[in-house]
Amino acid sequence: MASVHTSARGEAGGAVAGPKGPGAPGGPLEPPERPIAWSMLSRALSVPLILGLVCFLPAVIAAQPGSGVRDTAYWLQLVLTCYAGARLATMILSTRRRLLQGVFWMFVYIAMGVAPFAQVVIGQTPTPMVGPRQDLVTAIAMILVGCAAYDLGALLASRRPLRRRTPAARG
Numbered sequence: 001m002a003s004v005h006t007s008a009r010g011e012a013g014g015a016v017a018g019p020k021g022p023g024a025p026g027g028p029l030e031p032p033e034r035p036i037a038w039s040m041l042s043r044a045l046s047v048p049l050i051l052g053l054v055c056f057l058p059a060v061i062a063a064q065p066g067s068g069v070r071d072t073a074y075w076l077q078l079v080l081t082c083y084a085g086a087r088l089a090t091m092i093l094s095t096r097r098r099l100l101q102g103v104f105w106m107f108v109y110i111a112m113g114v115a116p117f118a119q120v121v122i123g124q125t126p127t128p129m130v131g132p133r134q135d136l137v138t139a140i141a142m143i144l145v146g147c148a149a150y151d152l153g154a155l156l157a158s159r160r161p162l163r164r165r166t167p168a169a170r171g
Helices: 004-011 036-063 072-093 097-124 134-158
Strands: none
Touching: 036 072, 036 097, 072 097, 072 134, 097 134
């Protein structure tokens, strides 16, 4: 992304009227103009985004009044929400766009993290809970293991060397 001054010079055909001596605009002593880099914008947004997804939103949900029990399911759900928030922030701030991973972490954060965490905090669910509370703990633990396995699979897939496809012989 070029600055206004750089693009104005480029539109004039590259020639700038006036002297090119020392100290003159575009002269040898003037520092070159630097375009705004995406990394600068990314750094400026990274701290609020990470704090918002990982700390602020779960803290706001946890502070809500409700009859929810603060047991193992509560803490596992909080860990899942924070982990998915951190991974979602990583996907958003990454320079390499991975659509499938971004959608996966958005789904995990909203549908398996924030919404169930709010239900655990207030002690209400839209459907009646069948079975003991330990089943909920097991389910959340399995989701955490699945998220870690997804991360491990994505890491291993990114380290794998690319293979060239050869056209299959038709016979």
